[in-house]
Amino acid sequence: MGRLLSFFSNEAQLVKALRKDDPKAQRQVYDKYSARMLGLCFRYICDDMAAEDVMVEGFLKVFGKIDQYSGEGSFEGWIRRIMVNEALGYLRRQKRILEDTLSEEAVNVPDYASADQQLEAEELLKLIEELPVGYRTVFNLYAIEGYAHIEIAQMLGVTESTSKSQLHRARAMLQKMVSDWDNDFKKKVAYEKASC
Numbered sequence: 001m002g003r004l005l006s007f008f009s010n011e012a013q014l015v016k017a018l019r020k021d022d023p024k025a026q027r028q029v030y031d032k033y034s035a036r037m038l039g040l041c042f043r044y045i046c047d048d049m050a051a052e053d054v055m056v057e058g059f060l061k062v063f064g065k066i067d068q069y070s071g072e073g074s075f076e077g078w079i080r081r082i083m084v085n086e087a088l089g090y091l092r093r094q095k096r097i098l099e100d101t102l103s104e105e106a107v108n109v110p111d112y113a114s115a116d117q118q119l120e121a122e123e124l125l126k127l128i129e130e131l132p133v134g135y136r137t138v139f140n141l142y143a144i145e146g147y148a149h150i151e152i153a154q155m156l157g158v159t160e161s162t163s164k165s166q167l168h169r170a171r172a173m174l175q176k177m178v179s180d181w182d183n184d185f186k187k188k189v190a191y192e193k194a195s196c
Helices: 011-019 023-045 048-064 075-093 121-128 133-144 149-156 160-194
Strands: none
Touching: 011 023, 011 075, 011 149, 023 048, 023 075, 023 121, 023 133, 048 075, 075 133, 075 149, 121 133, 121 160, 133 149, 133 160
């Protein structure tokens, strides 16, 4: 199947066509942004099917609310914000947001200086997926999406201090997970050297 040709040469033309419910424009936006937006949704939801459903709902909202896009700022940024809100709405509906898992809170920050040498981005994303939903959500919003704690608090309907606390716990848990990963990595390397 051939690659879809770009029908609209610039963003302004594309947005104008979207406002007229042009299916070619919708297809172009979907083809251009769907992979990134699916990745964004998956970072919050960690379920392939649900993330895809949320992404599709997000695109429907993008197309339905295109008149609200003012042209100020990045069009992709506007789409990302809709996708984040859709993912958060999904989590709220699932009643899984901000579960408090203090039992695994890391008290001491382990030394993870050597782990970052071998840890790849894909492996780090897998570790982030293992965080409890509340920790993962705040971590994604703050560390990956770049929202401030006050914005996160408003989006999630919590206090700013709750957002900061969830981020601190997410970081501590991630640091422990990275340290554990590093220890496992060192054991694996030692085993491989010994078996040669």
